Amino acid sequence: xxxxxxxxxxxxxxxxxxxxxxxxxxxxxxxxxxxxxxxxxxxxxxxxxxxxxxxxxxxxxxxxxxxxxxxxxxxxxxxxxxxxxxxxxxxxxxxxxxxxxxxxxxxxxxxxxxxxxxxxxxxxxxxxxxxxxxxxxxxxxxxxxxxxxxxxxxxxxxxxxxxxxxxxxxxxxxxxxxxxxxxxxxxxxxxxxxxxxxxxxxxxxxxxxxxxxxxxxxxxxxxxxxxxxxxxxxxxxxxxxxxxxxxxxxxxxxxxxxxxxxxxxxxxxxxxxxxxxxxxxxxxxxxxxxxxxxxxxxxxxxxxxxxxxxxxxxxxxxxxxxxxxxxxxxxxxxxxxxxxxxxxxxxxxxxxxxxxxxxxxxxxxxxxxxxxxxxxxxxxx
Amino acid sequence: xxxxxxxxxxxxxxxxxxxxxxxxxxxxxxxxxxxxxxxxxxxxxxxxxxxxxxxxxxxxxxxxxxxxxxxxxxxxxxxxxxxxxxxxxxxxxxxxxxxxxxxxxxxxxxxxxxxxxxxxxxxxxxxxxxxxxxxxxxxxxxxxxxxxxxxxxxxxxxxxxxxxxxxxxxxxxxxxxxxxxxxxxxxxxxxxxxxxxxxxxxxxxxxxxxxxx
Amino acid sequence: xxxxxxxxxxxxxxxxxxxxxxxxxxxxxxxxxxxxxxxxxxxxxxxxxxxxxxxxxxxxxxxxxxxxxxxxxxxxxxxxxxxxxxxxxxxxxxxxxxxxxxxxxxxxxxxxxxxxxxxxxxxxxxxxxxxxxxxxxxxxxxxxxxxxxxxxxxxxxxxxxxxxxxxxxxxxxxxxxxxxxxxxxxxxxxxxxxxxxxxxxxxxxxxxxxxxxxxxxxxxxxxxxxxxxxxxxxxxxxxxxxxxxxxxxxxxxxxxxxxxxxxxxxxxxxxxxxxxx
Numbered sequence: 001x002x003x004x005x006x007x008x009x010x011x012x013x014x015x016x017x018x019x020x021x022x023x024x025x026x027x028x029x030x031x032x033x034x035x036x037x038x039x040x041x042x043x044x045x046x047x048x049x050x051x052x053x054x055x056x057x058x059x060x061x062x063x064x065x066x067x068x069x070x071x072x073x074x075x076x077x078x079x080x081x082x083x084x085x086x087x088x089x090x091x092x093x094x095x096x097x098x099x100x101x102x103x104x105x106x107x108x109x110x111x112x113x114x115x116x117x118x119x120x121x122x123x124x125x126x127x128x129x130x131x132x133x134x135x136x137x138x139x140x141x142x143x144x145x146x147x148x149x150x151x152x153x154x155x156x157x158x159x160x161x162x163x164x165x166x167x168x169x170x171x172x173x174x175x176x177x178x179x180x181x182x183x184x185x186x187x188x189x190x191x192x193x194x195x196x197x198x199x200x201x202x203x204x205x206x207x208x209x210x211x212x213x214x215x216x217x218x219x220x221x222x223x224x225x226x227x228x229x230x231x232x233x234x235x236x237x238x239x240x241x242x243x244x245x246x247x248x249x250x251x252x253x254x255x256x257x258x259x260x261x262x263x264x265x266x267x268x269x270x271x272x273x274x275x276x277x278x279x280x281x282x283x284x285x286x287x288x289x290x291x292x293x294x295x296x297x298x299x300x301x302x303x304x305x306x307x308x309x310x311x312x313x314x315x316x317x318x319x320x321x322x323x324x325x326x327x328x329x330x331x332x333x334x335x336x337x338x339x340x341x342x343x344x345x346x347x348x349x350x351x352x353x354x355x356x357x358x359x360x361x362x363x364x365x366x367x368x369x370x371x372x373x374x375x376x377x378x379x380x381x
Numbered sequence: 382x383x384x385x386x387x388x389x390x391x392x393x394x395x396x397x398x399x400x401x402x403x404x405x406x407x408x409x410x411x412x413x414x415x416x417x418x419x420x421x422x423x424x425x426x427x428x429x430x431x432x433x434x435x436x437x438x439x440x441x442x443x444x445x446x447x448x449x450x451x452x453x454x455x456x457x458x459x460x461x462x463x464x465x466x467x468x469x470x471x472x473x474x475x476x477x478x479x480x481x482x483x484x485x486x487x488x489x490x491x492x493x494x495x496x497x498x499x500x501x502x503x504x505x506x507x508x509x510x511x512x513x514x515x516x517x518x519x520x521x522x523x524x525x526x527x528x529x530x531x532x533x534x535x536x537x538x539x540x541x542x543x544x545x546x547x548x549x550x551x552x553x554x555x556x557x558x559x560x561x562x563x564x565x566x567x568x569x570x571x572x573x574x575x576x577x578x579x580x581x582x583x584x585x586x587x588x589x590x591x592x593x594x
Numbered sequence: 595x596x597x598x599x600x601x602x603x604x605x606x607x608x609x610x611x612x613x614x615x616x617x618x619x620x621x622x623x624x625x626x627x628x629x630x631x632x633x634x635x636x637x638x639x640x641x642x643x644x645x646x647x648x649x650x651x652x653x654x655x656x657x658x659x660x661x662x663x664x665x666x667x668x669x670x671x672x673x674x675x676x677x678x679x680x681x682x683x684x685x686x687x688x689x690x691x692x693x694x695x696x697x698x699x700x701x702x703x704x705x706x707x708x709x710x711x712x713x714x715x716x717x718x719x720x721x722x723x724x725x726x727x728x729x730x731x732x733x734x735x736x737x738x739x740x741x742x743x744x745x746x747x748x749x750x751x752x753x754x755x756x757x758x759x760x761x762x763x764x765x766x767x768x769x770x771x772x773x774x775x776x777x778x779x780x781x782x783x784x785x786x787x788x789x790x791x792x793x794x795x796x797x798x799x800x801x802x803x804x805x806x807x808x809x810x811x812x813x814x815x816x817x818x819x820x821x822x823x824x825x826x827x828x829x830x831x832x833x834x835x836x837x838x839x840x841x842x843x844x845x846x847x848x849x850x851x852x853x854x855x856x857x858x859x860x861x862x863x864x865x866x867x868x869x870x871x
Contacts, residue, residue, distance in 0.1 A: 225431025255431035261496035330570025472747035539629035
């Protein structure tokens with residue numbers, strides 16, 4: 001009870017302290033307001049994911065047990081989360097089913113638990129908005145492609161810089177014919193689904209037509225059965241196209257092995273035995289690039305290489321007579337064909353490259369002045 | 382017909398895979414997953430054709446006693462023996478005591494490592510034969526190469542700690558920048574080639590005669 | 595001088611091969627030491643990332659290489675698993691190269707015996723699966739469905755280590771030991787970008803520069819490049835082994851190649867080289 005003493009204006013000090021303590025104990029007995037837990041559908045996915053976010057007030061629990069229930073059901077534990085974490089993605093939900101969540105503090109302390117989240121369901125997105133930047137650039141490319149093809153069909157002609165390696169292809173095959181030796185074509189060491197291998201098959205058609213026309217022996221060792229089946233068809237058709245179907249032999253295109261270094265050993269053996277006058281190393285290469293190129297040089301072959309594998313380019317540049325670097329390799333088939341529609345695709349990729357250079361320069365300048373929107377739009381992470 | 386059917390298959394499957402990249406919805410993605418799985422199955426089936434071709438070519442060359450025909454017999458015996466041993470041991474093929482494991486350790490592993498090790502010799506001979514300093518750019522390249530070769534080994538750090546620092550700077554700044562430029566160009570080349578193939582502008586890869594010279 | 599230059603130009607390259615062979619063999623046979631290995635910041639990042647893991651964590655070690663790159667990848671694979679087991683971290687092995695399975699089996703078995711770890715409880719090798727990136731994205735959905743049995747054919751449902759391991763959400767880190775394709779780049783693209791699992795990588799020296807952008811962007815927390823990177827990591831782990839011994843041979847080989855460049859230019863002084871692309 002309060003003691004009231006000492007005159008009209010004063011209050012006994014111990015009594016005042018007691019009142020304060022009483023009020024504090026009343027307050028501490030009141031429950032702490034549970035913090036909100038936000039549950040929402042994870043965007044840009046195929047469903048099955050719900051994202052949870054929260055900001056827990058201090059003091060924070062050591063750990064949380066995340067519990068989940070379907071609407072009308074009972075809560076069941078999903079996982080344990082550290083107390084310092086502020087978000088979680090639940091990837092074990094069914095699309096279209098409504099769920100509610102709660103974070104339960106561990107050790108048990110109902111005052112530290114979260115509110116029950118609002119009802120939410122995982123939905124499958126119809127478009128991944130994080131890939132909008134890729135769609136924009138691809139869309140620009142497509143539009144430019146069709147534009148330049150229309151231009152090509154209306155008679156516009158462009159000038160492209162000379163690529164010495166391409167001009168040398170016919171020269172190399174001619175050299176092999178004069179010397180009475182063969183041509184070796186190595187289409188890389190990747191599977192047929194790799195774009196470099198597909199580009200290699202396109203170039204193989206052109207090389208095979210030339211060797212068929214000049215009656216030069218062509219050998220194509222492959223390191224994948226998929227590549228073997230396509231290469232065989234390509235070479236056979238190329239020989240038929242120039243009216244030399246009779247000259248095609250069944251052992252010109254061979255499957256060697258899928259093992260990288262066993263393949264290299266076999267191809268090197270072929271080079272040393274057959275002593276081709278021209279080697280074409282066109283495709284995806286890895287560590288075997290220098291082994292092939294040096295062996296080819298040692299037998300006196302003229303060598304034309306092309307790859308988009310950046311880490312092997314230095315070896316080809318040093319060891320081969322001509323090297324198609326990166327996009328020169330992809331452009332080769334279009335440049336050799338002289339087909340206006342194919343050249344239109346080259347023009348389109350050149351124009352997109354200029355666009356990207358402008359974006360990189362502009363983005364760097366904007367970032368320097370604290371403007372992140374352009375760099376942010378083109379970010380893929 | 383021989384060219385039209387492959388063209389339509391290429392067009393439809395190419396467009397489908399492009400759409401699947403942008404659309405995460407299961408309507409598209411489940412089919413995309415099935416297409417990818419079937420692609421693996423098809424590639425797996427081609428191994429039968431590949432092994433058949435391998436045997437056919439080498440058996441014929443051995444029968445005709447062509448150059449180095451003895452090695453063709455070694456290849457055929459090695460292939461058939463390894464297959465037989467592997468199949469007979471089933472799930473236990475990778476046990477330490479299995480015969481397949483013995484073949485792997487005795488033949489395959491040392492031979493593969495040896496082929497890779499040949500690179501050291503070939504790099505030295507290529508460096509002697511082909512690295513010509515004929516221009517200021519080539520001189521710059523040679524200096525960078527020397528810094529990098531020393532910076533990547535403990536000897537460089539023993540000479541001066543600036544050497545590995547310089548090597549790191551060269552790799553992280555100018556090398557990275559140049560490589561990114563090449564990669565962007567190559568990526569655009571991939572796009573152009575892919576679109577040419579999907580739209581049928583380039584049919585040569587399928588054995589067709591059109592779409593190029 | 596002219597005779598010497600003529601001889602040099604026509605030199606049989608097998609003399610070069612012999613010199614390289616002797617220079618590489620000498621330090622390994624005679625055991626002389628050229629210079630100490632000093633760890634780089636990339637190797638320190640690799641080491642620190644594993645040091646930060648709490649005991650009892652589960653780490654996926656992807657041994658995506660074969661005997662061809664054994665000299666570079668095996669020492670880093672060994673050092674990484676040694677580091678993990680020493681810290682009582684559980685190891686799940688997986689390989690996307692079929693010829694990598696026996697190597698991974700050896701690493702896990704030998705180090706498991708060294709640290710008294712139990713197969714199926716502290717470590718397991720799930721083995722090889724065909725499919726490259728498909729395997730990675732399939733593991734993101736369900737690891738048990740992708741690998742229903744381990745490399746010995748034992749159902750993983752029977753293994754205590756795999757209890758509760760459904761997908762990458764239960765994996766605390768990925769250690770990628772990679773020779774090329776499929777490898778580190780695919781793990782970053784398919785797994786790190788989508789599931790945000792921390793990752794460190796050990797790769798061959800020739801492909802290491804390709805991964806610097808990933809290191810700078812934070813998608814990789816550490817990177818070992820080639821045998822030099824493996825040697826740096828061995829020093830950090832406190833057990834200099836194969837790679838550290840190899841660095842002396844590599845030092846001599848690098849100096850010799852630099853010398854060959856100079857000698858080659860001296861030999862062909864005054865000769866014109868035909869123009870090429």
